[in-house]
Amino acid sequence: MAAANQPSTVSPIRTERPRGRSSTWRRLGVDLKRDKYLYLLALPGLLFFLVFKYVPMWGVIISFQNYSPFTGMTGSEWVGFDHFRRFFSNPDFMMLFRNTMGISLMNLVLFFPLPIVLSLLLNEVRSTVYKRVVQSIVYMPHFLSWVIISGLTFLLFAKGDGLVNKMLAGLGAERIDVLTNPDAFWPMLTLQSIWKECGWGTILFLAAMASVDPSVYEAAKIDGAGRFRQMWSITLPAIRNVIVVLLILRLGHIMDVGFEQIFLMYNGAVSQVAEVFDTYVYRVGIQQGQFSYSTAAGLFKSVVGLLLVIVSNWIAKKMGEDGVY
Template sequence: MSPIRSYDTTTETAAKTTTGSLATVADGKKRKPGSSGSQKYWKSLRSSLRRDQSLYLLALPGLLFFILFKYVPMWGVLIAFQNYFPFKGMLGSEWVGFAHFARFFAHSDFILLFRNTLAISLLNLLLFFSVPIIVALCLNELRSMLYKRIVQTVIYMPHFLSWVIIAGLTFLLLGKGEGLINAMLEAAGRPRIDFLTNPDSFWMLVTLQAVWKEGGWGTIVFLAAIAGIDPQIYEAARVDGAGRLRQIWHITLPGIRGVIVILLILRLGDIMDVGFEQIFLMYNGAVSEVAEVFDTYVYRVGIQQGQFSYSTAVGLFKSVIGLILVLLANKLAKRMGEDGVY
């Protein structure tokens, strides 16, 4: 029986091969090797869209926002390489290459802008990034849930205030003429202090403003990361005699290290973006040497003076620096064993 079966199988295979060859000759063309894989891919994609259509609809507004306001305007960076005139448009303006970049790098303001922006960004990175971590660790140690919620509500509230209100409160508190703190100093027999027009204290002033406004709101991510740590690890540590500080150092901080690394990488991408609105509101002639940053410079030369191509080149340079820092920081995080952003 086995020889007969072997013979039948061979014959059937040969027949199929012959039939396939004849079909190929009849069609006049061969089937593409990757067509079946492509069909499987599109079929799985369609089934995924049908299965998770509610999730895709939920993500659609966010995708449209990024497409319309982040990706579509990227075509505008082309005017950084042109002598752009609004009446001629992007297609009719003269192409000048990297002339605006060379002009910016050779300008005397370049070193000033780079110094001020980098100094404020490093202060924000040192204080504004670390304060939410410390606050989250402190809130996590509170045992009274009522007190914890009250503290969270109080420190979250400044996030919902605009920078105009924050600047107004700063003037009311630190103004030399009508400021509350200077009034208290004068009542105590001490001389008034010029906080708002002192170049030596401007960088620290805007950094403390950012910490007060956004420091509490930044704790949300870290509190969520802490909540994801297994409570049994803390119980085992307490059984072994570890105190609270030991638990924070050996359990909590390692448990949120991945979140800290990711947020740090993203923060490095904005190191050249110190916030136009805050600096613009706190800007005055007495502190212009330390308050002029890339964002205010772009506004001054681009909007007020109408140098659209030159200001676009400045903004593009700032964005490229941020992209390079993100790529380098992500690569470094990968080498250190962290997940990174991508």
């Protein structure tokens, strides 16, 4: 009877989730079934990155080989870091590094802030029609190829028959030399990039500004804050995370200065300031057939970009930002 009066000590049945690899695959299957249309929508983008970004990564193996197209990667001789040592000891290395970093830093300092400033100005426009017209106009250059932009640059600034120089000559002023002047080459590239991409770069910032609650601006206006104060205290903090993320991604591409743009504007008079890693890889790898050596140069460029992303993301995390990952 005493045993019958005692409360039952049988513990309730607990169902534990299966652990390990099988549960991960099961969860993945559930997610795929639940969000199948979203994954289907993302499939073209995933295939693009898989085919054109990840699969070609196996090609970096030839930077450690004396690669021959006839024997392939499996039959080529392994030479370790010989091509890297040759690349770093090449007298052209410092010239390539200087030109690449110089052009990238000019773009980072002069070009990167301009879409932010333009977004802030567009956000202050109250007329919806006028705002959309201006947005459409500043977006248009993005859809022009670098071939067209380089052609326009030659038509405008050619020293002999360029439109600008014809106007200067008609006014009795001295003609300007832009296309073959080494001192003007980097600023010309930066101005081309600003004209082409500044408007397109405002899209993400304007989207972030649109998420700000209008009542916050109304409260600030009641407290006596002017337009500039609202911009500084409300709008900029709202897009700070977007700015940080884009800055980190931009630092990851600091060694990519745009092969097509520089290749089209390249000429013998500016070769000492126009030769960058991208054009060097093309010239040595494609034109001269030094596949392993050019791959080593390209791999160095990619590793530097990866390290910059990791370091800048770590700094952003330490400063309290979200970062990229």
